[in-house]
Amino acid sequence: MESPYFWSIAARPWPVCQTVRERSIMARAGSHIKQIAPGTPEATLWRRVTAPSWRGRPPRVRRLQYRSAFHTGPTPMRYHRPTHLLCASALLLTTALWGGAKAADITVGLSGTITSLDPHFHNNSSNSNVAEHMFDPLVARDAGAGIVPALALGWTLRGPTTWEFKLRPDVRFHDGRPFTSADVVFSLGRTKTVKNSPSSFALYTRAIKRVVALDKLTVHVHTDGPVPMLPRDLTGVLMVSKAAAENAATEDFNSGRALVGTGPFKFAAVRRNERIDLVRNAAYWGRQGQWDKATILLLPNESTRTAALLSGKVDLIENVPTQDVRAVAARPGFTVASAPSFRLMYLHLDGARAQTPFAFGLDRKPLARNPLADLRVRQAISKAVGRDALVAKVLEGMGVPSDQLVGPSGAGHAPELIGSRQDIAGARRLLAAAGYPNGFRITLHSTSDHYVNDRQVAQTLAGMLGRVGILTDVQSLPAPVYFARGNKLEFSLMLGGWNADSGMVESSMKALLAGFDPATGMGASNRGRYRSAAFDQALLAARVEFDDARRGRLLREANRVAMRDVGLVPLYIHTTVWGSKKGWNVTPRQDGRTYIHQVVRASAPK
Structure with missing residues (x-):
């Protein structure tokens, strides 16, 4: 699929003053946040448009074309005179109270509620977004929803009902165990056995009749009939460690005991319904990104999410509330970006x-x-x-x-x-x-x-x-x-x-x-x-x-x-809209994912 383009807006200063809404936003902000980290974007997928000056006018927006399985065309953005934002003194005070960011730490505010950390329990985008920082699929999606190799280097149709997957060598789980075909066989089978799933991942594996490990790095997937879209279906299934998960229940994942993956981050800690702490996986097989530590804050409340960004409590948020997009775009030092979803x-x-x-x-x-x-x-x-x-x-x-x-x-x-x-x-x-x-x-x-x-x-x-x-x-x-x-x-x-x-x-x-x-x-x-x-x-x-x-x-x-x-x-x-500190560049994706390892800070903090 052709990669999408998106727009981004950054504005120069506007007179600073606190409005009734912003006072409400700040009053409802939580106090349980930290710092977070990005990764590497696909530079060819996006552009930034910066207004040289407001002077009472909205920023210039260049609308670029894209093609999508669902979307019909560029989403119009209508900008008016921006809402005045927080008083400078209040911002300085809250920044002093919360402290500054460390060089390799990042804090991201996600909008969804996480119902489980088990990557096979609930087929829910918010759950998967978090899990994909710790686990990888055989086949991944790029920012434009095309499919690309991940733990599988390649795949071949060997017959009408047989797909062969060649696995990436020298991949290790977070506990040091090697990733092999046995883990693939186990993971694909597990999607059909997780109990009490509100929405089962068997949606993607229902046609699989059996999975055969030919050797440690080769798997044959046999289906009940021809399934031409199987590689794309498997973008939704994450690979878990057989050793760590074979005797684990969903609660073992929720507590972190079974969260052993191959992804760019390792699990560090969780506070249910509040935050997930991650640390860099130094042995990651792919591009690691800039961040040693990442904190994911769960901020489903819209006002709290916006306030966390504007106060400096987080570096990036997803799903900027629609009523706050203009204000975030107008605020000095902040920028917004969007992509069709x-x-x-x-x-x-x-x-x-x-x-x-x-x-x-x-x-x-x-x-x-x-x-x-x-x-x-x-x-x-x-x-x-x-x-x-x-x-x-x-x-x-x-x-x-x-x-x-x-x-x-x-x-x-x-x-x-x-x-x-x-x-x-x-x-x-x-x-x-x-x-x-x-x-x-x-x-x-x-x-x-x-x-x-x-x-x-x-x-x-x-x-x-x-x-x-x-x-x-x-x-x-x-x-x-x-x-x-x-x-x-x-x-x-x-x-x-x-x-x-x-x-x-x-x-x-x-x-x-x-x-x-x-x-x-x-x-x-x-x-x-x-x-x-x-x-x-x-x-x-x-x-x-x-x-x-x-x-x-x-x-x-x-x-x-x-x-x-x-x-x-x-x-x-x-349409998904992200807001971030200026210079913290997110990779907008059509699947709406917010990947920390794909966030890049333009210049290192001093």
Whole structure:
């Protein structure tokens, strides 16, 4: 895939003064942070645009083109007069209290909630982002979502159902043991055996029938049928040490006892829900980056995350809150950068059960039948959503409205599905035809501070649904609670997000819409339990098709079927924004990952 371009903005000084919002941000900042570290970026993937002077004008932004499986084009950024930031005296005081950075230390603020440090427990982007600092896959993704060798030097299709992987020699785990084919056999098998997984990594290994170690550095992976995308699927599976993990439970990873990988950093310490401390792996086989010590701070609260950056508590944050992007870009000594992502935000609907737990009549009594089981109600919900307004007002342009699973440049895009504009009158007619002329009540469940602006998005959606007669209550929950309850099918309507880490729409289709099957890992995150024989047939046919054009046609048919059935309601595709101290250069990635070893400080501290 062609590498994406992105923009970056750095601004010269603006008059310094503290606003009400900034006082609120600072008041809510935590006090549990340290220093962190970057790595090496791909210089050809990005440019910086620096405004020579504000003088009452917004910075100049050069919009560059890219191509993505989901994204439709450059995301516009609209900059206005920047918000005034912290008073200089307050900034000096907080900097003096917290101390300065050490030469080879870095502190990074991540936005997601980590549900586990076990790299095979929960197929969740936030979990994987942290784990990938300590563990490596056989095949990795570059910043533009192309696949590149990692622990496997190369791979070859030896027959319709046999892939050969040649392993990188002289790789060692953090405890000094050599990485061999036995670890590959164990790791690929373990993905199917981890207990109580909210979203199983068997999604990527379901087609593997057996794995054979031919010698210490050669593995044959035999599949149930042709799987042309297996190398790309394996970008999502991290290799663990058989010696360290064979008798370990998920809790042994969470405590750090089993966190023995081959990655650029070694585990040092963890404080649950607060921070993870890492140290350099001096024996790392790849490019190590600049940092001896790295501290990952878990900062799901938006105000706290921004305050941590502006106060100097952290060197870099991901997912700059949309309402703070202009202020961070305007602040002297700070810069922002962005990249289109693969994260699709959507509504999951419980349309499979005769009754659903959170749907009520206007009198607040439970409904005798599940309104979401009616196609017309699902269509009405989709028509009630104003996607353009959602992105423009709630996300401040940091996303692209989407009415299907994939953008125009991606395999599976169906042009005839474009144009799902908000239609209030049409939604009301559909509800009346379904037997709900006056509407009904429902509860929308969402995470709180897990996805960008998730609570605000949920509240806005509730208002949009209310306009067509679906009176919607919102319950925003901490991510661990949300995922645990969602996995038990306790909700009726859910605001969710799926980051297709592999860069392919098959990932979203397999996880969110394929018929739920624990044995194969298909439909692992299909919490609405949508099921369509036509969809599954087209998806499975695409999975075994080597010809790109034919695979594209099959994926397009699967996309049509799911959207015609309103198996879920697509909302928008997220744009990832990073904020950092000026001179601390992050590598923006389409998969949304924040890799510390790819962060580079332009000049060493004095």
